[in-house]
Amino acid sequence: MKLTKHLLLFCFLTTLFSTGQNKEISLEEIWDGTFRTERMDALHSMKNGQQYSVLNFDRESGTTTIDVYDYKTLEKVKTLVNSSNIEAITYFTDYTFSNDENQILLATDVESIFRRSSLGKYYIFDTKTNQVTLVAEDKIQEPTFSPDGKKIAYGYNNNLFVKDLNSGKTTQITFDGEKNKIINGITDWVYEEEFGFVRAFEWNADSDKIAFIRFDETNVPEFSMDVYGSELYPTKDTFKYPKAGETNAIVSLHLYNLKNDKASEIKVNKDYNDFYIPRIKWTNNPDVLSAHYLNRHQNELDLWMINAENSSAKLALEERDKAYVDVTDDLTFLKDNSFIWTSEKDGYNHIYHYSNEGELLNQVTKGNWEVTSYYGYDEKNNKIFYQSTENGSINRDVYSVKINGRDKERLTKSEGNNRASFSADFSYFINSFSSASTPPEYTLNDSKSGNLIKSIKDNDQLSEKLLDYKTSKKEFSTIHINGNDLNMWMIKPANFDESKQYPLFMYQYSGPGSQSVSNSWGGANDYWYQYLAQKGYIVVCVDGRGTGYKGAEFKKVTQKELGKYEVEDQIEAARKLGKLPYIDETRIGIWGWSYGGFMSSNALFKGNDVFKMAIAVAPVTSWRFYDSVYTERYMTTPQENPSGYDENSPLSHVDKLQGDFLLIHGTADDNVHVQNTMRMVEALIQANKQFEWMIYPDKNHGIYGGNTRLHLFTKMSNFIDDTLGDKRDMTKENKDEKVKIKG
Numbered sequence: 001m002k003l004t005k006h007l008l009l010f011c012f013l014t015t016l017f018s019t020g021q022n023k024e025i026s027l028e029e030i031w032d033g034t035f036r037t038e039r040m041d042a043l044h045s046m047k048n049g050q051q052y053s054v055l056n057f058d059r060e061s062g063t064t065t066i067d068v069y070d071y072k073t074l075e076k077v078k079t080l081v082n083s084s085n086i087e088a089i090t091y092f093t094d095y096t097f098s099n100d101e102n103q104i105l106l107a108t109d110v111e112s113i114f115r116r117s118s119l120g121k122y123y124i125f126d127t128k129t130n131q132v133t134l135v136a137e138d139k140i141q142e143p144t145f146s147p148d149g150k151k152i153a154y155g156y157n158n159n160l161f162v163k164d165l166n167s168g169k170t171t172q173i174t175f176d177g178e179k180n181k182i183i184n185g186i187t188d189w190v191y192e193e194e195f196g197f198v199r200a201f202e203w204n205a206d207s208d209k210i211a212f213i214r215f216d217e218t219n220v221p222e223f224s225m226d227v228y229g230s231e232l233y234p235t236k237d238t239f240k241y242p243k244a245g246e247t248n249a250i251v252s253l254h255l256y257n258l259k260n261d262k263a264s265e266i267k268v269n270k271d272y273n274d275f276y277i278p279r280i281k282w283t284n285n286p287d288v289l290s291a292h293y294l295n296r297h298q299n300e301l302d303l304w305m306i307n308a309e310n311s312s313a314k315l316a317l318e319e320r321d322k323a324y325v326d327v328t329d330d331l332t333f334l335k336d337n338s339f340i341w342t343s344e345k346d347g348y349n350h351i352y353h354y355s356n357e358g359e360l361l362n363q364v365t366k367g368n369w370e371v372t373s374y375y376g377y378d379e380k381n382n383k384i385f386y387q388s389t390e391n392g393s394i395n396r397d398v399y400s401v402k403i404n405g406r407d408k409e410r411l412t413k414s415e416g417n418n419r420a421s422f423s424a425d426f427s428y429f430i431n432s433f434s435s436a437s438t439p440p441e442y443t444l445n446d447s448k449s450g451n452l453i454k455s456i457k458d459n460d461q462l463s464e465k466l467l468d469y470k471t472s473k474k475e476f477s478t479i480h481i482n483g484n485d486l487n488m489w490m491i492k493p494a495n496f497d498e499s500k501q502y503p504l505f506m507y508q509y510s511g512p513g514s515q516s517v518s519n520s521w522g523g524a525n526d527y528w529y530q531y532l533a534q535k536g537y538i539v540v541c542v543d544g545r546g547t548g549y550k551g552a553e554f555k556k557v558t559q560k561e562l563g564k565y566e567v568e569d570q571i572e573a574a575r576k577l578g579k580l581p582y583i584d585e586t587r588i589g590i591w592g593w594s595y596g597g598f599m600s601s602n603a604l605f606k607g608n609d610v611f612k613m614a615i616a617v618a619p620v621t622s623w624r625f626y627d628s629v630y631t632e633r634y635m636t637t638p639q640e641n642p643s644g645y646d647e648n649s650p651l652s653h654v655d656k657l658q659g660d661f662l663l664i665h666g667t668a669d670d671n672v673h674v675q676n677t678m679r680m681v682e683a684l685i686q687a688n689k690q691f692e693w694m695i696y697p698d699k700n701h702g703i704y705g706g707n708t709r710l711h712l713f714t715k716m717s718n719f720i721d722d723t724l725g726d727k728r729d730m731t732k733e734n735k736d737e738k739v740k741i742k743g
Helices: 002-019 027-031 189-194 460-466 524-534 552-558 565-578 595-606 628-635 642-647 650-656 675-686 708-724
Strands: 051-058 063-070 076-082 094-097 103-112 118-126 132-134 141-145 151-156 159-164 170-172 182-184 201-203 209-216 222-227 235-240 250-257 262-266 275-282 288-295 300-307 313-320 339-343 350-354 360-363 371-378 383-388 397-402 417-422 428-434 441-446 452-457 474-481 484-491 502-507 538-542 583-593 613-617 660-666 692-696
Touching: 027 524, 027 708, 076 103, 094 141, 103 141, 118 141, 141 201, 151 201, 159 209, 189 628, 201 275, 209 275, 250 275, 339 371, 350 371, 371 417, 383 417, 397 417, 474 565, 484 524, 484 565, 502 524, 502 565, 502 708, 524 538, 524 708, 538 565, 552 565, 565 583, 565 595, 583 595, 583 708, 595 613, 595 650, 613 708, 650 675, 660 675, 660 708, 675 692, 692 708
Parallel strands: 502 538, 502 583, 583 613, 613 660, 660 692
Antiparallel strands: 051 063, 063 076, 094 103, 103 118, 118 132, 141 151, 151 159, 159 170, 182 209, 201 209, 209 250, 222 235, 250 262, 275 288, 288 300, 300 313, 339 350, 350 360, 371 383, 383 397, 417 428, 428 441, 441 452, 474 484, 484 538
């Protein structure tokens, strides 16, 4: 059935291409939901391994359900929760099961704090009695079931609380929490943003101890943002933000014992001066806690095993690197408390198996490719499941391998981006697949062979809709620049004529370990590139040195020199592409957002003989303005590396500006502060350089909400037309005679 449908779609596609596509993508369609993809939200594999649950939202009624499906048949078995049947809840946006799946935590009225953190009202739904219980009257953070399902711990006003679900009694377990001073069990701004987690507390297996991290940010400098709003007077949002080289929060590890209602500080027997605790995790032994300790330079990572009964600590593992060590989320304790760990210590990210004492038992995966996701260990079949780039750095495939490293098997068949969600017993996996030409599709697969069992959901309707539009293929290739074969994609106009010449518009992000050239379905930006191609632009993206998934050496070459090698690669790529007969080398532009804005600014200034224009959205203009954890990981501190910070800062090169420059920023950007753009504006003014800029009031780093994105991309599209647009019909023959004309 699936093959027949795809065959019909292919025939339809062939017919349309032969007759011509007529419709053009509009900017309004990109952001009004016209090209929305179907997806599977909040999938949870049930403990029985034969069923899974999905969060479903009915747009017409505005209600939410948690529906349970059978893996084998894909038929809906039952609806566990329906918000229309709960008087207290109109709808909910997320859910979490207790370990025994008898209770479900429902998230409602959720409001964002920063990128990952939020406040919300939470209810407990009892699947046996259908009773609903409010966890707390106030909005709280990170409520988490104890393993036995009898309690919930949560954060409120920088303190931790535990609610007994049998008695209904709530106990406050920390008392010194205070805004902008002390935080218990919830991360501060920089941990949330750069270490990627919010909940800094963990239950042990017996549900009688809670380990948590305490943040003393009393001496961390404050950053304030004006919030303009709609009232007569603006307000201020003030929060602690440690910039590079400034004071970090003092972190400490603590343990609360529910048996005697006492909290104590845990110390390891190593004298750390300035350090981070980026991860804590209990082992299967309810009295043994693991904790990651990371020095401020982030090139020394220690894994400690801490005995909660006597507070003794043993160093189990040390990771060292000349540049930095990435914090891993893949630490998994097996039944014997041996553990799985991922590391790039051999030059590529791979899976390792260690004893409970920290002795290396085996390097499970090896090769000049990266493990990109670790899915878990199937104890019954002694198999590890993972995702990797073995089939090319722009692709992702799912594999299985024995824990001894033998009998590796590729489980996914289609070339592109494959991502698995395994059943609890590892007998099935739901594969989420997409490629640059195939929107997301979800299939049920057998975990032993990877063979397709059934199709669950696809986006064939979107594919058919897009056949009516003038779209172009995203062409993948490599370009040899500065001694490296760099991944690249190119989008040409649908009516491309190689006897003509086209303006070139480049996109990049280029941050350490990132990837923008990926064989996966794109989002709104890709539709915008199609929109630009319709207007006669060639759009290109090149992943230069410093980006990810090609080994540690390639990624870490930019250490202490952010903005040097990556910018050199973009300039040289543009210069080389400009020599192609169908590209007009006098009309080359570049854009980027965040790190990409830092890059596009530098590319225009340093590459003023190559780039005619650049757009920088929410750019870092000096790494001195950015946070300590991210910046020092790659640059050390400004005190130690002043030249690295200043020589590659766009602020140091504004005098070189010759082309057209558009700066864009949101005033409520808590991540890359608008201070970056204001300093750039002042530097340009004092250098007597003309430029364009756009400020979005009260918009954060994402610059969205209402018509904001439409306005933003209309602004950028008009700027591209004004600076790169040219009505001349240039051919190969007259390329050598072309002259630079100001757009």
